[in-house]
Amino acid sequence: MPTEPKTIDIEAIQKNLLKAVADIEGKVEGAFNIRQNGDSVGRSSTKNIEIKSREDGKPGIDIIVKPGTKGEKVHIPVVLIESGLNDMVYNDFYIGDGADVDIVAGCAIHNCGADKSEHDGIHTFHIGKDAKVRYSEKHYGEGEGTGERVLNPTTLVHQAEGSFCEMEMVQIEGVTSTIRDTTAHLGKNAKLNVIEKLLTHGSQNAVSNIDIHLDGEGSSARIVSRSVAKDHSRQEFHPVAIGNTDCRAHIQCDSIIMDHSIVRSIPEIAANHPDAQIVHEAAIGRINSEQLVKLETLGLSEEQAEQVIIDAFLE
Amino acid sequence: MLELKNVSFRAGSGGGDVEILDDISFTLPEGRILVITGPNGGGKSTLARLIMGIEKPSSGRIFWDGEDITDLDITQRAQRGIGYAFQLPAKFKGIKIWKLIELAAGHKMDEMECCSFLSKVGLCAQDYIDRDADASLSGGELKRVEIATLLARKPKIAIYDEPEAGIDLWSFSMLVETFKNLKQDEKQNIVIISHQERILELADDIMVIANGHIASYAPRDEVLPQLRLGPIVDDGCPVPGWKSEVQEYAN
Numbered sequence A: 001m002p003t004e005p006k007t008i009d010i011e012a013i014q015k016n017l018l019k020a021v022a023d024i025e026g027k028v029e030g031a032f033n034i035r036q037n038g039d040s041v042g043r044s045s046t047k048n049i050e051i052k053s054r055e056d057g058k059p060g061i062d063i064i065v066k067p068g069t070k071g072e073k074v075h076i077p078v079v080l081i082e083s084g085l086n087d088m089v090y091n092d093f094y095i096g097d098g099a100d101v102d103i104v105a106g107c108a109i110h111n112c113g114a115d116k117s118e119h120d121g122i123h124t125f126h127i128g129k130d131a132k133v134r135y136s137e138k139h140y141g142e143g144e145g146t147g148e149r150v151l152n153p154t155t156l157v158h159q160a161e162g163s164f165c166e167m168e169m170v171q172i173e174g175v176t177s178t179i180r181d182t183t184a185h186l187g188k189n190a191k192l193n194v195i196e197k198l199l200t201h202g203s204q205n206a207v208s209n210i211d212i213h214l215d216g217e218g219s220s221a222r223i224v225s226r227s228v229a230k231d232h233s234r235q236e237f238h239p240v241a242i243g244n245t246d247c248r249a250h251i252q253c254d255s256i257i258m259d260h261s262i263v264r265s266i267p268e269i270a271a272n273h274p275d276a277q278i279v280h281e282a283a284i285g286r287i288n289s290e291q292l293v294k295l296e297t298l299g300l301s302e303e304q305a306e307q308v309i310i311d312a313f314l315e
Numbered sequence B: 001m002l003e004l005k006n007v008s009f010r011a012g013s014g015g016g017d018v019e020i021l022d023d024i025s026f027t028l029p030e031g032r033i034l035v036i037t038g039p040n041g042g043g044k045s046t047l048a049r050l051i052m053g054i055e056k057p058s059s060g061r062i063f064w065d066g067e068d069i070t071d072l073d074i075t076q077r078a079q080r081g082i083g084y085a086f087q088l089p090a091k092f093k094g095i096k097i098w099k100l101i102e103l104a105a106g107h108k109m110d111e112m113e114c115c116s117f118l119s120k121v122g123l124c125a126q127d128y129i130d131r132d133a134d135a136s137l138s139g140g141e142l143k144r145v146e147i148a149t150l151l152a153r154k155p156k157i158a159i160y161d162e163p164e165a166g167i168d169l170w171s172f173s174m175l176v177e178t179f180k181n182l183k184q185d186e187k188q189n190i191v192i193i194s195h196q197e198r199i200l201e202l203a204d205d206i207m208v209i210a211n212g213h214i215a216s217y218a219p220r221d222e223v224l225p226q227l228r229l230g231p232i233v234d235d236g237c238p239v240p241g242w243k244s245e246v247q248e249y250a251n
Helices: A015-022 A289-297 A302-314 B044-052 B074-079 B097-105 B111-120 B139-153 B169-184 B220-229 B245-250
Strands: A031-036 A039-044 A049-053 A061-065 A070-075 A078-080 A086-095 A100-110 A117-127 A132-142 A149-151 A154-159 A164-173 A177-186 A191-200 A205-214 A220-229 A234-243 A247-257 A262-265 A268-271 A276-285 B002-013 B016-028 B033-037 B059-064 B082-085 B157-161 B189-193 B205-210 B213-219
Touching (some): A015 A078, A031 A061, A039 A049, A061 A070, A100 A149, A117 A132, A164 A177, A177 A191, A177 A220, A191 A302, A205 A220, A220 A234, A220 A262, A220 A302, A262 A276, A289 B074, B002 B044, B016 B059, B016 B213, B033 B044, B044 B074, B044 B082, B044 B157, B074 B082, B082 B139, B139 B157, B139 B169, B213 B220
Parallel strands (some): A031 A070, A061 A086, A070 A100, A078 A100, A086 A117, A117 A154, A154 A177, A177 A205, A205 A234, A220 A247, A234 A268, A247 A276, B033 B189
Antiparallel strands (some): A031 A039, A049 A061, B002 B059
16 A cells, blocks of 8 residues: 655765766655665655555556646656665556656765665556656766776666657766666657757766657657766767657657767668658767857857756756 | 057968958047947957957057066956956856856846846846846847946956947947937946947047058047048048948938
8 A cells, every 4th residue: 555645854865976967855745666775764655655665576666646646756766876786676657547747856976985876667658548758867976986987777668649748858967987778668649758968978888779669650759868978988879760640740850079088979761651751860060169258258268168058958 | 558569460361361450459448439330341349349358459559557468368357357258159058147247247146136227228128137148138138238248247348349230229229329328427448349320429539440450540520520521541542341330320
């Protein structure tokens, strides 16, 4: 049975990390599960949203949203503070027909040791008929140690007829290595928006693979990827849209390349039906010098101007 | 006060140096409106870019309020009160017009303050403040946003590079009114590069630049009648191919 809605004080748990990835300050309201160093350290369900441990023995939770639930939020942040931990978790989301919810996920790693800390989250979404989901996932790393901070998220999305899903996936700082795999199957008239924002620096590596299968008639998808690569970092993007019916899809990848970084962008579109309309755009380039000069004439230093342009690009 | 001493600028082209500006010297006293005119390619925009620090002179020195600023970069000159509205404005993906105006002013501002600058350039402010200053704007809209940034910045010397370019007649009339109002501020130096009669009429002084030289620099009432008469001569030779707006207007 779901427990009554409640709030807990999470001040003891790395406030900084929770603020960074889940915009949580002080108390969490509504349904939530906070995972720290491989264990759940706080959990609450509500009347309409149940969060429970998995029954198949794998680490992770099931999040069950009742049909027709409106305007509720779910927070499921993950925090890794122990150096050398390899945390793998399976979270399944069951969004009932006609529900309309916001889900805030995210993982923060604080590694102060020399060993690798890794979190691999496998999220599976089953989005019911006419349901709406806005999913936000932020990844962040920090810590004075030499150990790597690794985040390898896998996201699987199954969208039923008429459903809408918006996924905003952001990695701004401190993640040594990431391989992101996202796969979505869209039913009739389902709509998916994926917004990916990525910034790499130092010698970080990032790979993002996104496969969208437009299976249902009238389905549509939009993938917008914005990235900034600094220092000696490397990025690789491989967004794929496959139209299996009368459908529409648009892939747009823009990258700003700086210093000695390397960026590869390999969009792929495939039409298996004569009424599939699929478009891709990809661009990689330096910060436009005209933009820098204009901002310098407004009194900003070159570094400040670069920051303004990058912040706006990733906004 | 702005002072240029023997400023020359050469640019590489086709393997050889081309003299864009040759031994330019002049002084611009405080509180005067200077309109610079002359044929295309004569060096007007280059002169403005040299003052802003976007280009560095091949020789000569530039002084601002008694300080030699020749070796200062763009940022340092901006911080000393020099401002420039580009002939061809940059486009910014993701930067809202509101943010750009705030950056120019150097402080956060409420909607009403931001709108006041956009209204001065004939933009219906509420339709624009939340839009990106990017390629979704027309050339004329971008140009007016560019002018608004310089109005918001309120520099000690404001240089407008062909503010009329790409702007419709109605907006141009509003712009002329805005420049007239700026004229009331006797402390600000205004330099406008323009070919428009109505802008030339606002000038205290007019400078004609042709073939990299100052062909004329004198109070408006001395220069404007000459401009209406015919082609400006440079070192005794007519400037080829110059048919200015002023001449067309006079005819």
